[in-house]
Amino acid sequence: MEKIKKIFLTGPAPYLWLALAVLALYAKTLGFGFTSLDDVHLIRENRENIGNFSNAIKAFKTDVYWKSPGTYYRPLLSLSFMLDHALGGEKPFIYHLSNILLHIAACWLLFVCLNALNYRKGLSFIFAGLFAVHPALSQAVGWIPGRNDVLLAIFILSAFIALIKYSGQRSKTWLAMHFAAWLAALFTKEAAVFVPMLFLPYLVLKGKFKGSWKALAPGWAAITIAWLFLRALALGMERAYSSRQYAGAADVVAGLLSYIGKIFLPFNLSVLPLSGDINLLYGMAGLALLVMIVWLRGISNKKNFIFGAFWFVLFLLPTFIPVSSSINFLEHRLYLPMLGIILILAESNLLRNIPDKGMTAFGAVVILSFGAMTFNHIGVFSDGNRFWSNAVKTSPRSALAHQMLGRMHFKSGRMEEARREYIRSLDLESGISAHNDLALLYLEIGDLRSAEMEFKKVLEIDPKFANVHNNLALVYFNRGLLSEARNELLKAIELEPQRADPMVNLGVLYLQLGVPDSAEIFLRQALAIDGNNAGARHNLGLVLTQSKKYDEALIQLIKALEISPRDPMINLHLAQLYLVVGETDQARSQYQKALDRGCPRNQFMENNLKMQRQGSNE
Numbered sequence: 001m002e003k004i005k006k007i008f009l010t011g012p013a014p015y016l017w018l019a020l021a022v023l024a025l026y027a028k029t030l031g032f033g034f035t036s037l038d039d040v041h042l043i044r045e046n047r048e049n050i051g052n053f054s055n056a057i058k059a060f061k062t063d064v065y066w067k068s069p070g071t072y073y074r075p076l077l078s079l080s081f082m083l084d085h086a087l088g089g090e091k092p093f094i095y096h097l098s099n100i101l102l103h104i105a106a107c108w109l110l111f112v113c114l115n116a117l118n119y120r121k122g123l124s125f126i127f128a129g130l131f132a133v134h135p136a137l138s139q140a141v142g143w144i145p146g147r148n149d150v151l152l153a154i155f156i157l158s159a160f161i162a163l164i165k166y167s168g169q170r171s172k173t174w175l176a177m178h179f180a181a182w183l184a185a186l187f188t189k190e191a192a193v194f195v196p197m198l199f200l201p202y203l204v205l206k207g208k209f210k211g212s213w214k215a216l217a218p219g220w221a222a223i224t225i226a227w228l229f230l231r232a233l234a235l236g237m238e239r240a241y242s243s244r245q246y247a248g249a250a251d252v253v254a255g256l257l258s259y260i261g262k263i264f265l266p267f268n269l270s271v272l273p274l275s276g277d278i279n280l281l282y283g284m285a286g287l288a289l290l291v292m293i294v295w296l297r298g299i300s301n302k303k304n305f306i307f308g309a310f311w312f313v314l315f316l317l318p319t320f321i322p323v324s325s326s327i328n329f330l331e332h333r334l335y336l337p338m339l340g341i342i343l344i345l346a347e348s349n350l351l352r353n354i355p356d357k358g359m360t361a362f363g364a365v366v367i368l369s370f371g372a373m374t375f376n377h378i379g380v381f382s383d384g385n386r387f388w389s390n391a392v393k394t395s396p397r398s399a400l401a402h403q404m405l406g407r408m409h410f411k412s413g414r415m416e417e418a419r420r421e422y423i424r425s426l427d428l429e430s431g432i433s434a435h436n437d438l439a440l441l442y443l444e445i446g447d448l449r450s451a452e453m454e455f456k457k458v459l460e461i462d463p464k465f466a467n468v469h470n471n472l473a474l475v476y477f478n479r480g481l482l483s484e485a486r487n488e489l490l491k492a493i494e495l496e497p498q499r500a501d502p503m504v505n506l507g508v509l510y511l512q513l514g515v516p517d518s519a520e521i522f523l524r525q526a527l528a529i530d531g532n533n534a535g536a537r538h539n540l541g542l543v544l545t546q547s548k549k550y551d552e553a554l555i556q557l558i559k560a561l562e563i564s565p566r567d568p569m570i571n572l573h574l575a576q577l578y579l580v581v582g583e584t585d586q587a588r589s590q591y592q593k594a595l596d597r598g599c600p601r602n603q604f605m606e607n608n609l610k611m612q613r614q615g616s617n618e
Contacts, residue, residue: 257283312340
């Protein structure tokens with residue numbers, strides 16, 4: 001037994017073993033991609049925001065989706081994405097690596113925290129090991145946006161450790177560290193606002209309230225006021241302080257049972273668990289197991305037990321404030337509340353009184369079993385197809401899951417599977433987004449009548465959906481109804497005058513109608529909005545070619561090719577223009593690139609290049 005203690009518990013050994021356990025389980029996530037649940041939007045679609053550290057201050061002035069007014073005020077999550085982007089751009093590898101390193105840091109802090117609470121070192125190490133490998137926490141590590149709960153745990157554990165140290169030593173350094181860590185937690189996730197409500201009872205239960213409150217209360221109050229003020233500026237007063245209704249009693253019970261079940265019997269994991277699809281038998285069995293563990297031999301310290309129960313419930317509380325029509329109980333939200341269950345179990349005499357040898361064997365069996373389950377489950381976060389397939393399988397009544405799986409099929413070219421999933425989504429919940437996705441599918445496969453019908457359904461619900469007017473114009477354009485297409489594009493421009501795409505499409509339409517002057521006007525307006533719009537430059541180049549403004553046409557087509565270097569049609573039109581201005585070698589080079597990139601052979605180019613070759617031979 002002493003050898004085991006020396007190997008695992010001496011010096012830095014516990015930290016090394018915890019890190020190795022996490023790396024062994026999660027190293028394969030380094031090859032994972034994005035799931036298309038928030039991560040694509042937060043990283044790829046926000047590349048202009050997170051790709052520049054000059055936006056660091058802006059992160060504190062807006063919500064996590066970089067829009068104001070918004071919903072979630074989480075600037076430190078945005079800053080973490082900025083750091084990752086600086087190191088690895090948009091490649092998923094660096095974001096997954098950061099999640100692993102953050103999880104290791106959280107496990108280390110949990111071990112430190114349990115030691116600070118005076119639990120014996122071996123027990124603290126076993127609980128930290130269980131936390132490191134627990135299957136229910138895999139979403140917080142394998143899903144990139146799940147890091148928000150890992151960051152929250154890091155900062156709140158740091159604040160709690162500093163509070164424990166301060167309450168015993170009255171050191172101003174520990175007090176300052178406590179306030180700094182809590183402020184960081186507030187800038188990470190809104191749930192941190194409950195910290196004083198948790199730490200105040202801790203001080204009371206420990207009999208340390210009188211000696212601490214005079215220093216803590218003013219700091220807590222000042223930090224809370226400052227955070228609320230900044231949050232209101234970022235989100236807008238209405239969103240920052242708007243009241244939300246809590247989930248119904250049945251959903252609260254289902255959610256609590258779901259989380260308890262996944263702690264003790266993590267066999268029914270889901271990437272998107274909905275209230276109506278939860279199997280409560282696991283939860284009831286888990287609750288029975290918890291009661292048995294606590295009741296059989298009683299508890300050692302009632303105050304710590306109460307504090308643990310309060311921790312678990314308080315940090316789960318935000319889960320029961322719905323922000324959408326469907327109540328979900330995502331597993332990454334269990335990351336911080338899990339510490340409450342660990343504190344409860346640490347006070348169970350049934351576990352505390354197990355001899356060290358028996359506890360070591362028991363802990364090893366559970367850790368290895370949970371680790372194997374985590375290793376098997378983590379693969380569902382590898383890409384969008386596996387993620388949303390799991391969502392559909394485990395939450396078949398989720399309209400979002402069916403719609404997103406449809407999008408995965410659509411991207412992979414599996415149109416019939418995508419159509420079926422979109423229809424299933426609409427059977428569950430008739431939403432604008434799903435109708436729009438189905439319409440885009442019909443447009444892609446050339447079923448223009450069905451596309452028109454679906455786009456019109458969207459506009460019946462929201463007649464001011466500018467992008468749908470733009471898409472409906474494409475339907476009319478392909479059907480040859482150019483007047484109707486023009487009217488829809490004008491509506492789209494009226495609704496969103498700062499959007500370039502409808503203006504580009506209107507320019508193309510005028511080009512088809514043989515009105516180059518009008519086409520040029522709208523294409524130049526589009527470029528004034530978005531100078532990197534390849535379509536606008538490409539089509540402006542065609543308009544200028546028709547107008548025999550060859551020099552400027554050449555400039556526009558070259559810039560279009562710089563923006564979209566894999567578009568074979570730009571190569572073809574550039575080749576044709578080079579041919580017109582007499583630069584045969586350039587024309588031949590661009591035409592060959594067009595062919596290499598999949599452009600069908602062009603008889604005009606073939607004949608003219610052949611004639612030029614014959615002429616040069618003569």
